[in-house]
Amino acid sequence: MTNDVRAIQDDYPDDFAWCYGCGRLNEEGYHFRTVWNGNNTETIYDPNEKHIAIPGFVYGGLIAALIDCHGTGSASLALHRKNGFEPGSEEAPPRFVTGSLHVDFLKPTPQKVMLKAVGTIEEIHPKKWKVTTEVFAGDTLCAKGEVVAVVMPVTFAVTN
Amino acid sequence: MTNDVRAIQDDYPDDFAWCYGCGRLNEEGYHFRTVWNGNNTETIYDPNEKHIAIPGFVYGGLIAALIDCHGTGSASLALHRKNGFEPGSEEAPPRFVTGSLHVDFLKPTPQKVMLKAVGTIEEIHPKKWKVTTEVFAGDTLCAKGEVVAVVMPVTFAVTN
Numbered sequence: 001m002t003n004d005v006r007a008i009q010d011d012y013p014d015d016f017a018w019c020y021g022c023g024r025l026n027e028e029g030y031h032f033r034t035v036w037n038g039n040n041t042e043t044i045y046d047p048n049e050k051h052i053a054i055p056g057f058v059y060g061g062l063i064a065a066l067i068d069c070h071g072t073g074s075a076s077l078a079l080h081r082k083n084g085f086e087p088g089s090e091e092a093p094p095r096f097v098t099g100s101l102h103v104d105f106l107k108p109t110p111q112k113v114m115l116k117a118v119g120t121i122e123e124i125h126p127k128k129w130k131v132t133t134e135v136f137a138g139d140t141l142c143a144k145g146e147v148v149a150v151v152m153p154v155t156f157a158v159t160n
Numbered sequence: 161m162t163n164d165v166r167a168i169q170d171d172y173p174d175d176f177a178w179c180y181g182c183g184r185l186n187e188e189g190y191h192f193r194t195v196w197n198g199n200n201t202e203t204i205y206d207p208n209e210k211h212i213a214i215p216g217f218v219y220g221g222l223i224a225a226l227i228d229c230h231g232t233g234s235a236s237l238a239l240h241r242k243n244g245f246e247p248g249s250e251e252a253p254p255r256f257v258t259g260s261l262h263v264d265f266l267k268p269t270p271q272k273v274m275l276k277a278v279g280t281i282e283e284i285h286p287k288k289w290k291v292t293t294e295v296f297a298g299d300t301l302c303a304k305g306e307v308v309a310v311v312m313p314v315t316f317a318v319t320n
Binding site for chain 1: 175176178179180181186188189210211212213214215219220221222224225228229257258259260261262263264265268
């Protein structure tokens with residue numbers, strides 16, 4: 001089970017662990033957790049009742065956020081592994097930002113069904129990784145997505 | 161000001177007013193409201209402190225949700241107008257779902273700055289509309305997006 005496996009977000013430095021989507025320190029957020037499953041990545045999530053489009057269906061913004069954070073998390077897992085590390089090592093993983101996000105909504109996503117995002121990762125530049133993601137509700141493929149994730153610029157925190 | 165103008169979401173039928181992004185009946189959601197501004201559409205939103213990527217910056221999932229709901233809202237405004245109606249008329253507006261969503265994140269989006277989504281609408285099929293959106297934080301263009309919005313199938317509510 002995903003929750004028993006150490007996720008990349010468990011190792012993000014504290015300063016970068018506040019994301020509403022995947023930050024372990026953001027009390028109100030989704031707490032997405034992304035792990036390896038063979039050469040693919042996986043994020044499992046159980047949507048709550050407020051994140052609906054219409055009653056009975058998950059809202060698209062949650063699917064988009066799941067694909068987004070799953071993308072940056074997957075890229076972080078991949079570059080960390082390329083650098084010789086796995087989640088749980090003492091080395092902090094690299095943190096990515098999203099360059100672009102694309103989502104094709106294939107079917108309405110039912111509520112009260114566990115969601116699973118499955119990612120396939122491709123390095124397209126040393127600092128830029130493409131993550132293709134399929135989102136399943138149970139066995140049903142509900143959305144496909146693509147994220148281009150970019151290593152977080154060192155200036156990110158000082159541009160505000 | 162946008163908040164003084166009747167938005168399309170103000171007129172969504174109650175059964176379709178629960179979206180976490182733009183549903184007026186979802187107490188915990190964003191309550192995005194989309195209005196005409198000439199031939200363009202506009203959604204203004206003031207992000208709160210929990211929807212961050214890292215402290216000081218808005219998280220991408222909120223930007224994606226804003227572009228998503230602004231897209232379906234804009235398409236609804238446009239088809240409603242094509243049918244001879246404006247927000248506030250007694251006729252319920254058509255409700256759209258998102259076929260696809262694309263977001264290019266151009267710059268980190270600072271917090272504590274009002275966001276404005278500006279949409280340009282194009283009919284590509286009687287039941288399918290493309291909405292191109294620019295998201296500004298103050299005067300700074302932070303993201304560009306595109307939504308293909310599709311008239312909600314009548315079966316939507318019974319496929320769950």
